[in-house]
Amino acid sequence: MxxxxxxxxxxxxxxxxxxxxxxxxxxxxxxxxxxxxxxxxxxxxxxxxxxxxxxxxxxxxxxxxxxxxxxxxxxxxxxxxxxxxxxxxxxxxxxxxxxxxxxxxxxxxxxxxxxxxxxxxxxxxxxxxxxxxxxVEPLAAAIQILEQVHIKPTDRVCVIGDGKLGLLISLSLNAHGVKHILVGKHPEKMKIVSDRGVSTLFPGDVQSFDRFFDVVIEATGNQAGLETALNIIRPQGTVVLKSTYASKASVDLSKVVVNEINIIGSRCGPFEPALQLLEKDLIDxxxxxxxxxxxxxxxxxxxxxxxxxxxxxxxxxxx
Missing domain, CATH: 3.90.180.10 (Medium-chain alcohol dehydrogenases, catalytic domain)
Structure with a gap:
């Protein structure tokens, strides 16, 4: 073959x-x-x-x-x-x-x-x-975030990254009624979620949200996204990491300790909910x-x- x-x-x-x-x-x-x-x-x-x-x-x-x-x-x-x-x-x-x-x-x-x-x-x-x-497989990985983190209606949520996974995460959160902001660099990509009512920001604009968000989901695939996540998460907030790297990423652990940041690694997720979202046309x-x-x-x-x-x-x- x-x-x-x-x-x-x-x-x-x-x-x-x-x-x-x-x-x-x-x-x-x-x-x-x-x-x-x-x-x-x-x-x-x-x-x-x-x-x-x-x-x-x-x-x-x-x-x-x-x-x-x-x-x-x-x-x-x-x-x-x-x-x-x-x-x-x-x-x-x-x-x-x-x-x-x-x-x-x-x-x-x-x-x-x-x-x-x-x-x-x-x-x-x-x-x-x-x-x-x-x-289905990457959508299930996006849904896994909601299995791992209890996001309250009042939580301020940010997704960093407008690549394939970042957009799927945003679409999944939106389908589950979770209000959030998507941070990205590409207007044509961000339009995919903004057309569905999701607020979007460029990386330079999100820096003003110092220690602001309750939950930040990092899906950029590069270290700059991780650094941004640690800057904009509030003390005792939760950062969810979805990126995998071929090379090692360095992290300012003192910032994690001082601000008591919860860091959650997130990988594969449940297939059946992903299939249901697609079957019911809740995600395009x-x-x-x-x-x-x-x-x-x-x-x-x-x-x-x-x-x-x-x-x-x-x-x-x-x-």
Whole structure:
């Protein structure tokens, strides 16, 4: 089968079609999205070698549970051992032996086929298109913030970053009735959420909000966003970190200690609420799609995804 393979450099190769083991399903990939984590991987993040890609939709061709065969699915990306102490207390996505689709020790979705445990699969409602379904994984990550932080109606909330994830977080908060401000640099991107009633600011303007916000969500993917978050969060406020970096970020921990700032790392989230938001048309992800390219143009798609101003680039693997 054709696959996009990373081993110090990215290339299109022919590799054997994977074979599902006990408890796993073989999935024919229909479409896959390129996200910032994929871009960081090709810079060296996680030291990954193999087939990247973790945002996908596909059709189950073989399954340990035959009821899944023929179903259109998305899949949670964490593959747990189900045996370690963390798995046994319900922290499967923090499993001591964790494998992560397209990120750590498990080949991903930039290929014609992939395998995943059946327990990771979620059926896609017929009303949700393939292009929408590609957004389920990052949308679930956005929803995870509301699972981790109790945001009160009176809280002053700020999202920093108008990239793919920042916009999804803003759209998710808006769909859940959480008033907030989005800080970004690109008027055309910020318009996606301002058209839905979200207030927006440029980075230079938000600096005047010294120690003002109750909750700040950092989703810029760079250290400047983290520094801004620590400047505008009020004492005893909560900063939620959504960015991953290939290089290490330095933090002024004295500011965190003196202002008693709560810092929460936030990663993957629940798929079912994300699917419901898309099925009920409570979130429109179509404005976030910059380009859809056929799989044979995967290398070109990656270069496009790296370009400033580009939002989601989707690879159409099977029409």
């Amino acid at each position: 054709r696959a996009l393979y990373f081993d110090e450099k990215l290339s299109m190769v022919e590799v054997p079609k994977p074979s599902p083991e006990d408890g796993e399903a073989l999935i024919k990939v229909l479409a896959a999205g390129i996200c910032n984590t994929d871009i960081e991987i090709v810079k060296g993040y996680m030291g990954f070698k193999g087939i990247p890609g973790h945002e996908f939709v596909g059709i189950v061709e073989k399954s340990a549970d035959p009821r899944w065969v023929g179903k259109r699915v998305v899949g949670e990306i964490n593959i747990a051992c189900n045996e370690c102490d963390l798995c046994k207390i319900g922290l499967k996505k923090h499993c001591r032996n964790i494998k992560v689709l397209g990120i750590k020790d498990w080949n991903g979705a930039f290929a014609e086929y992939l395998v995943l445990p059946v327990e990771n699969l979620h059926e896609v409602p017929s009303k949700v298109s393939n292009r929408q379904a590609v957004f 992800v179509n404005p976030l799609v910059s380009q859809v390219l056929p799989f044979e143009k995967a290398l070109e798609a990656f270069e496009l995804a790296k370009t400033k101003g580009t939002l989601k680039v989707i690879l159409e693997v099977e029409k």
